[in-house]
Amino acid sequence: MPFTSRIGILGAGRAGTALARAAATVGIPMNIASSRSPSQMKYHLAQYAPQATAVPAEEIGADVQLVVLMVPQDDLDEVDPESVNGLTLIDATNRWEEMPLPDWLENGQAAGLSSSEVIAQHFGGSRVVKALNHISHWDLDSDSSSRQGQQRALAVASDHRPDATLTARLVRTLGFAPVILRGLAEGRLMEPEGEIFNQVLSAAQLRALLHDR
Ligand SMILES: NC(=O)c1ccc[n+]([C@@H]2O[C@H](COP(=O)([O-])OP(=O)(O)OC[C@H]3O[C@@H](n4cnc5c(N)ncnc54)[C@H](OP(=O)(O)O)[C@@H]3O)[C@@H](O)[C@H]2O)c1
Incomplete structure (x- = not known):
């Protein structure tokens, strides 16, 4: 059954607007928010995500059941967990090189958790799923010729099966x-140092890689 519900996208940069364009192509409606107000995003969205409805960040979860988190990890302290409380939260974030992280995220990973496990603890009222992080915005974008086929596999990791x-x-x-x-612990494979980050694999190839580990 195709996914047709409205989604929320938190972050309207390269990744967030690429997802918005890809979703619009297949008829999925979406709300989008950034650190700016809807009126401040007006010209940006007109160019990069014309079919997205701009909402304030604190209202990103208002009329959706699923929000995709596409904010840089160093800005996560500015995201209020209340805004996504009770929802499916797709964590599409990555750490880039030595990007400074919020203390809770740095400390959780130092204690041996995957980044999404720590994010799941921080956003404790949401059901976190790691997904859409290990593909570049170029390849996510439906207009991109670098998409390399419709059957590229994308991994989905969560401790909540329905989500x-x-x-x-x-x-x-x-x-x-x-x-x-x-x-979620296995989501470590999807992180920038993981085996499947940015890899173009079929579902069979990805399953084989998981099986052989
Ligand atoms: N780029 C990719 O290919 C790609 C692919 C998959 C996943 N990701 C991940 O997605 C995340 C975003 O990457 P990006 O490349 O899209 O970054 P980006 O182009 O720098 O865009 C970041 C967006 O996050 C918004 N933002 C910052 N703080 C916010 C807050 N407190 N509330 C709401 N929005 C906030 C920014 O808003 P303003 O514009 O108002 O500052 C901006 O729209 C990163 O974690 C990255 O690892 C990126």
């Missing part, structure tokens, strides 16, 4: 082949 299944439906509707991992 993983919902996210897999979104991924499939966007034109990719979802592969559900065992849990």
